[in-house]
Amino acid sequence: MDVKSILVAYDGSRQSQKALDWALDIAAKTNAKVTTVTVIKPPDFSPTGEVNEFMYDAEKYYQPLLDKVKKTGRDNGREINTVLLRGHPAESIVKYADDISADLIITGTRGMGGFKSLVIGSVAQKVVTYAKVPVLIIKD
Numbered sequence: 001m002d003v004k005s006i007l008v009a010y011d012g013s014r015q016s017q018k019a020l021d022w023a024l025d026i027a028a029k030t031n032a033k034v035t036t037v038t039v040i041k042p043p044d045f046s047p048t049g050e051v052n053e054f055m056y057d058a059e060k061y062y063q064p065l066l067d068k069v070k071k072t073g074r075d076n077g078r079e080i081n082t083v084l085l086r087g088h089p090a091e092s093i094v095k096y097a098d099d100i101s102a103d104l105i106i107t108g109t110r111g112m113g114g115f116k117s118l119v120i121g122s123v124a125q126k127v128v129t130y131a132k133v134p135v136l137i138i139k140d
C-alpha cells in the first residue's frame with residue numbers, strides 16, 4: 001500500500017478533528033500530502049433569497065477553524081491544504097477525492113449534527129458507499 005495523498009473530511013466536529021489526527025499520524029509514516037475538505041451545503045429553501053448571506057456566514061464560521069487546522073499541520077511539520085467547497089457534502093467529498101487523486105479518505109463516525117440513532121452519520125455512510133478509494137472511519 002502506497003499512501004501519497006490523504007483527504008480528511010473536516011466539518012469542525014471533534015470527530016473530524018480526530019480524523020485529522022489520524023491523517024497526520026499516517027502522513028508521518030508515509031510522507032503523504034494531507035488535504036482537508038469542508039463542504040457547506042446551501043439551504044434547500046430560501047424564500048427571501050438570503051443564500052449568499054448564509055454562505056458568507058458559514059465561510060466566516062469555518063475560516064478560524066481552518067486556520068487552526070493549518071496550525072495543527074505546521075506543529076506536526078506539514079503544510080495542510082484546507083479546502084472549502086459548496087455543495088452536497090458526501091458527493092462533494094467523493095468528487096474532490098477523485099480530483100486530487102487521494103488514495104485514502106478519512107472521516108469521523110459522527111459529525112456536527114444528525115440523528116443520534118444512526119451509528120454512522122449519513123455523510124460518512126455515503127462517502128464509504130460511493131468513494132472509489134479506501135475510507136477510514138474513525139470511531140469515537
Ligand SMILES: Nc1ncnc2c1ncn2[C@@H]1O[C@H](COP(=O)(O)OP(=O)(O)O)[C@@H](O)[C@H]1O
Nearest residue numbers: 009039107108110111112113114121122123124
Ligand atoms: N459538511 C461536511 N464537510 C466535510 N466533512 C463532513 C461534512 N459533514 C460530515 N463530514 C464528515 O463525516 C463525518 C460524519 O458526519 P455525518 O455523517 O454528517 O454525521 P452526523 O449526522 O452526526 O453529523 C464527520 O466526522 C466528518 O468527517
Ligand SMILES: [Mg+2]
Nearest residue numbers: 111112113114
Ligand atoms: Mg453532519
